[in-house]
Amino acid sequence: MNILKFIESFTNEGVIKSLGEKHSRRESFTQFGNMGKMAAFAAAPLGIAALLTPNKTRAASASSAAFFAAAAETPTQALQLALTLEYLEDEFYQIALDTNGLIPQADRDIIAQISQHEAAHVDFLRQALGNDAPEKPTFDFTGGQGNPGGPFNPFQDYQVFLVMSQAFEDTGVRAYKGQAGNLMSKPDLLQAALQIHSVEARHASQIRRLRGLKGWIPGNDEGGHPDAVNAVYAGENVTNQAGFNTATVPNIPAIAGSESFDEPLTGAQATSIASLFIVS
């Protein structure tokens, strides 16, 4: 299955009408709001801002039509999204482990363990999907869409690598959560997806803590990431859970309310995040 066709199945027709054409697709990214707002890197509250200087300023679209209502998605589509995210993570960690001098010795066991899980998830989901498994896309982790000099340099700078790892893991947690409801008709697959979901959450916690952050997400991550990855944390600050306000429990600080519940991403949201790194 063509990866772009697959992405198209997740995204609003009006926004990504001419998805197959690279130029149009790039333009469409500006509609994904904060993910396209590369200029904001200059103000990133991280020492790595200088290294993340964008090669091109992209204004965020005022319409910011990224956040469509959740589409009705089938179990197959849910697993296809999952596999796409796992392909991305798997290749990301594999390249990192193969890059001499990138990962400090002290962290190597951690990254190797995560990499092993992502590779296993790819195999597992490919098997579960059979003929419906999309082929592995071509990724460009610089975010340059195949053009040299994209804004990210994760394999030259370990701190950038960790920022992106955190973004991918937290995206994974949110994306699997968002697909759980689409798997209810397939109890065994639902359970497997939940079992992957919690592994992604373990990864996210560990990577966040390697960066000196909390393993859980306060608000919209409270400055724990550069603005360019704001889309990963959009809506994560929710404190209304089925009518109960988690931020107003007596004697508990309000921020613990958002930390104590993770929020889902729709298929469209997760796809738009992954798309920044997919060339074809």
Added chain:
Amino acid sequence: MKKVEVKEVGIGTLSNRRNFLKLSGLTIAGTGLLLAGCSSDDNGGGTPDSEQLPGVRNGKFDLGGGDAGILTYAYALEQLEADFYTRVVNGNQFGAIFNSEEQAVLVDLYRHEVIHREFFKAALTGALQDPARVLPSLEFAYESVNFNNRASVLGTAKALEDTGVKAYNGAGKYIDNAEYLLIAGKIVSVEARHAAAIRDLIDPGSASFAGNDIVDANGLDKAERPSVIIPQVAALDFIQTPFTANYLP
């Protein structure tokens, strides 16, 4: 002394009951959690729906069946976690045996678990519309835990968090209402974040945060159904209030 009684449900019974429960259970309406009514003769299950609800039977509180039972089961587990961390952070050696990073983690876990407990209490109170159906506050004791010992506290925390993860993972497929499944998903990933942090405090810098003892060769975390989890938790001997779970899978 055995304080928690668990009855394994026969397969035939289970399948009839599952069919019945598809039409019952809870549903979300408006901003609160409301109980949806259902007739008591679905699919010839022969069991009035009131018997599936949580409540006292034969002198003990039964967690009930269906979504109400799963949520009540989660509430019981969250009560345990919240109580445990409340005692941890109030331990008179807390500031002495844990460094500042460890204290920050444990205080956060205390806060999160109290919020989870209060959430379930409010949700079930609203959904069941009958205080007698809401699991009361359980009593706990921790004879095997030394709250003045770092390894004892962290080891217990690890067991509780890993148990929480596999309990939610295993309960998910038995939830009939998509909104409740999502709520469970929102909580389980936080439990997994906790588990990873506690494991890393115990064995820093290692692969233990998602170790091969809990993640299998397919990269899957553990998942166990309630009838497996409840005896495991009972065996810890922390829960002192007797209850039953005769209608959970």
